[in-house]
Amino acid sequence: MNNVLFFAHLKDEVGVESLQIEAKGKSVLALKQEVHETYGLSSIDSVMTAINEEFAEDDDVIQEGDTIAFIPPVSGG
């Protein structure tokens, strides 16, 4: 299983901070699209993804136990 984290407006739209999803073997892009459709998210085009707290590419493949985070454009500072 994989822990999938949501932040900022994504958290508001999904309604929870994290979900347990079986994502082993999927690409980052595939998981992104799945979550986008399942939760009717307004936009994922500009959303980055982190695997285990490091930025990942759309074609990176998710491993068992990986923590996935969807990172909307950041606005700290």
Added chain:
Amino acid sequence: MNNVLFFAHLKDEVGVESLQIEAKGKSVLALKQEVHETYGLSSIDSVMTAINEEFAEDDDVIQEGDTIAFIPPVSGG
């Protein structure tokens, strides 16, 4: 009379912080040269002059009561 102030290496060379000098009617340059010769200062080429706490030009004329300060190249900060 005029109060003439010395700072940094000029103060060390003249040996005092200030002198009372009659400088009324003299130009800044004339006073500079006079002090240079009288006290055998090593260099006055790079020394700026202030009259009453404002930078002055070499041809500015000193008035009765003006406070004159010789300002070596500054090194604050």
Added chain:
Amino acid sequence: MKFGISKEPINIQEVIDHVVQRNAGAITTFIGTVRELTKGKKTLFLIYEAYESMAIKKLEQIGTEIRERWQGAEVAIVHRVGKLDITDVAVVIAVSTPHRADAYEANRYAIERIKEIVPIWKKEHWEDGQEWIGDQLEKVSYPEGKPEAKHLDE
């Protein structure tokens, strides 16, 4: 903490203390504060949220990037989270270097990188609503899917 996320007000002097070194002649700090007016709109307060564990790693990464680019530099960065009122301090960046030009440049680099890669978000609250801000939304695209270091001294 030298690179941290803080729920409490940031002590600026403590951040500075992390970068004091015998061969630094210059320390610069950047202090990001909550501004009342943005494009004529009045902010009441902000909420900052962070993906804390990753944010700390990314702050540390920025420190490493700076030490690689500016010889002899030391860096400390603390970002606040939670509710912040007008004039409250959101972030403090301290950089020390032997010479002053580097201290300004490296500090500027740090704040620009924070706005690119550190997972922290702010929600602005106005009298008539609230919104999560994504500053980079329309300004930056990431062809490689993640932000890359860029030179600010071009």
Added chain:
Amino acid sequence: MKFGISKEPINIQEVIDHVVQRNAGAITTFIGTVRELTKGKKTLFLIYEAYESMAIKKLEQIGTEIRERWQGAEVAIVHRVGKLDITDVAVVIAVSTPHRADAYEANRYAIERIKEIVPIWKKEHWEDGQEWIGDQLEKVSYPEGKPEAKHLDE
């Protein structure tokens, strides 16, 4: 004091407090510290001396110049005098502006102007001697007999 010469250690937070404003989103500080090594030579300590009354006027002038050049800027500057040891703070410049680019530029302008027009001098003490430093001695000439404002953003 917003523009001052201090015989005591400078409280950095107090200088910053002078520039906090509701419409500032950025505060930068420059903290000049006593560096141990300069061109391979080891400094033991420094003595700073000021023409205090004129120095304060000149610091205030720099504040005025900055407020004229950078809209919405606030400035505070305190310079230390007396004996300073390695890592001691010689000067603190705080600048606040609505946007961050200005806060860096205006702060940099302040330190460059201090090194041009503010009557403060340092005497370096090494193991084998001591000397009054005149940084600008061979670098700057003043054809008009006094330093003029120059643009740093060229």
